[in-house]
Structures are given as C-alpha cells and as structure tokens.
Amino acid sequence: MRLRHIEVFQAIRLTGSVSRAAEILRISQPAASKILQHMEMQLGFNLFERIKGRLQLTHEAELLGPEVEKVFRELENVRRLARNLRQHPEGLLRLGCVPSLGLSLLPQAIALSRARQPGVMIDLQTGHTAGLITSLLAREIDIAIVFNPSHHPGIRSVSLGESELVCLSTDPDTSPLTLDNLTTQSQIRLPQDDPLGGLLPSLRDSEITHTDSAIKVQTYYVACALAQAGCGYAIVDALTAQAMLRPGCFIRPVRPRIPFKLAALVHESSTLSKLDHNFIELLQTLGSRLETPPYARALK
Known part of the structure; x- marks a missing residue:
C-alpha cells in the first residue's frame, strides 16, 4: 500500500463516498476511483461494497481499518510537525513533564531557553509518568x-x-519529621504506585484511627493545597513544596533523608536535535543548582 492509497481509503471510510473523498483530497472523482481500484488490485480483495447508495467497508477492510488509522495519525503528526517547523524555523521543543515539575523546574528552564532563542516554539504537555x-x-x-x-x-x-522528600504543613514545629511519626500524625498520602509515594512506608489499616485517618490524593500540588487548608501534612518533593509554599505554611525535613532522582526520558532510537540537547543541558544545569528548601519557616 502506498501513502496515497491510505489517504484515499481513509477519506472514503470517513465519508462513505468516492466523490466526497475526492473533494476532501482535492482530486477528481475519476482519480480517486482509479487509486481505489489500484489499491484493491494490489491487495487482492475489495475494500468497499455499495449498500443503499453508500459505500460500506468489507470484512477485510474492517480488519485493515485500525492499522490504517494508526498510519494516518502518524502522517498527520508529521504534517503538523512540518507546519510548526515551517512557521517556527528556529525550532520546536516537544516536551512532557509530571505536573509538579510544571510548577517549578520547567518554567525556569523554558524561560531561559526562550530568552536565548525567542523564536523557539514550545509544545508542553503534562501527565503522570506512565502517560x-x-x-x-x-x-x-x-x-x-x-x-x-x-x-x-x-x-x-x-x-x-x-532532590528529596519534605513535609509541608501549617504546624510550626521546627524538628525534623521522622518516619516513626508517620503513623501518629495526619498524613496526606500519595499512591504507593507513584514514583515518590512508593518511597514512603504505607500506613496499615490497623494504624489508622477514627481521629487520625489518612487522606489519599493523586497529585502533589493537591496534597499541598490540602495541607495548607489544615487537613494534615503532605510529604512531597522539595520542588513542589517550595512552589506551593504560602503564608502560614512550613517546610520541614524528613529524616532519615529520602532522596530521589530527576531525569529526562527520551526515546531510545530517537535522534535528538541540537535544540533538544541544549534544553537537556539547561535542565542539568538547573538540577545541579537545586537548593535545600527553607525548612522550619513560613512565608511572611
């Protein structure tokens, strides 16, 4: 199958008509019919049958459809990227990050990158690591x-x-929060399958009392917002804690210290552009300058 075959097949599949498919593709109806016939001849089976004046997919075409859809989506991605590169010849950064880093590290990196190259286009999406x-x-x-x-x-x-995990709460206690105290205070918990939540010991049901029940959340900044409202204490990364620090809230160290890594993930077989490499180096520079958070004091 050729690329033009896929375009014609997809257009007919969506419209149910060769003439309307031809209009979408801006070709003549005879040309669209000829491409379809050539495609069916190469495949060795029919792709459509006419039922009540409308072209319907054959059984073979139904099976072929999802795979053609994947190729068509990839083709649209290529076209979109080409348009972006044409409109922004300085380059395009297609980035993803976990939401918490969208509050802290990424804004700094993007600001520095755009200061160096104002014409660079940034396409940023946020999501959990698996996504x-x-x-x-x-x-x-x-x-x-x-x-x-x-x-x-x-x-x-x-x-x-x-970086490391820290405690954010409205409690002005200046002492470090020890892991032994996790079962005796109101903890706003991250899921155990979370990259950071899994670093903490989980509370057993027998250790949760009616007056001291844990709250479980999916995102770090929601945990911080709940802590700010006095719902308990949140153990989150130091970057999110600093970004979410508000008057009346305090950051305390967790002991023993619980460190974790910050990393940039790339496709193993991708050839990164110079712009991508420069951005990763910028992130490494910022990562090496991460400061210890202002423990045991609130914003004034």
Whole structure:
C-alpha cells in the first residue's frame, strides 16, 4: 500500500463516498476511483461494497481499518510537525513533564531557553509518568521530565540531578519529621504506585484511627493545597513544596533523608536535535543548582 492509497481509503471510510473523498483530497472523482481500484488490485480483495447508495467497508477492510488509522495519525503528526517547523524555523521543543515539575523546574528552564532563542516554539504537555512514556513511544513528545524513573523498554534516561522528600504543613514545629511519626500524625498520602509515594512506608489499616485517618490524593500540588487548608501534612518533593509554599505554611525535613532522582526520558532510537540537547543541558544545569528548601519557616 502506498501513502496515497491510505489517504484515499481513509477519506472514503470517513465519508462513505468516492466523490466526497475526492473533494476532501482535492482530486477528481475519476482519480480517486482509479487509486481505489489500484489499491484493491494490489491487495487482492475489495475494500468497499455499495449498500443503499453508500459505500460500506468489507470484512477485510474492517480488519485493515485500525492499522490504517494508526498510519494516518502518524502522517498527520508529521504534517503538523512540518507546519510548526515551517512557521517556527528556529525550532520546536516537544516536551512532557509530571505536573509538579510544571510548577517549578520547567518554567525556569523554558524561560531561559526562550530568552536565548525567542523564536523557539514550545509544545508542553503534562501527565503522570506512565502517560508520558506512552507519548514518547508514540513520538508525540521528544523529552519527558519525571521523578525517579524506573527502566522501561525503548526509553533512555538522562540524569538531571537529585532532590528529596519534605513535609509541608501549617504546624510550626521546627524538628525534623521522622518516619516513626508517620503513623501518629495526619498524613496526606500519595499512591504507593507513584514514583515518590512508593518511597514512603504505607500506613496499615490497623494504624489508622477514627481521629487520625489518612487522606489519599493523586497529585502533589493537591496534597499541598490540602495541607495548607489544615487537613494534615503532605510529604512531597522539595520542588513542589517550595512552589506551593504560602503564608502560614512550613517546610520541614524528613529524616532519615529520602532522596530521589530527576531525569529526562527520551526515546531510545530517537535522534535528538541540537535544540533538544541544549534544553537537556539547561535542565542539568538547573538540577545541579537545586537548593535545600527553607525548612522550619513560613512565608511572611
């Protein structure tokens, strides 16, 4: 099957008509019919049959349809990228990050990148690590910035630095929060399958009392917002804690220290552009300058 075959097949599949497919593709109806006939001759089976004046997919075409849809989506991605590159010859950064890094590290990196190259276009999506890996494998993004990545087939990890878990709450206690105290205070918990939530010991049901029940959330900044409202304490990454620090809230260290890695994920077989490499180097520079958060004090 040729690319033109796929375009004609998809257009007829969507419109149910050769003439309307030809209009969409801006070709004549005889040309569309000829392409369809040539495609069916190469395949050795019919793709459509006419039922009540409308072309319907044959059984073979139904089976072929999902695979053609994948190719067609990839073709649209290529066209969209080509349009972006034409409109922004300086380059395009297709980035993904976990939501928390969208509050802290990424805005700094993007601001510096645009200051150096104002014409660069930024396409940024946020999501959980699993979704970002799916986008990388589908070539929808080129770089994903995440916490504590595990090995995944087809994905290469580039270290950006290290940070740690901290405690955010309205409690002005200046002492470090020890892991032994996790079962006796109101903890706003991240899921155990989360890259950072899995670093903490989980609360057993027997240790949760009616007056001291844990709250479970999916995102770090929601945990911080709940802590700000006095719902308990949130143990999150230091970057999110600093970004979400508000008057009346305090950041405390967790002991023993629980470090984690920051990493940029890329497709293992991708050839990154110079712009991509420069952005990763910029992230590494920022990652190496991560400061210890202002423990045991609130914003004034």
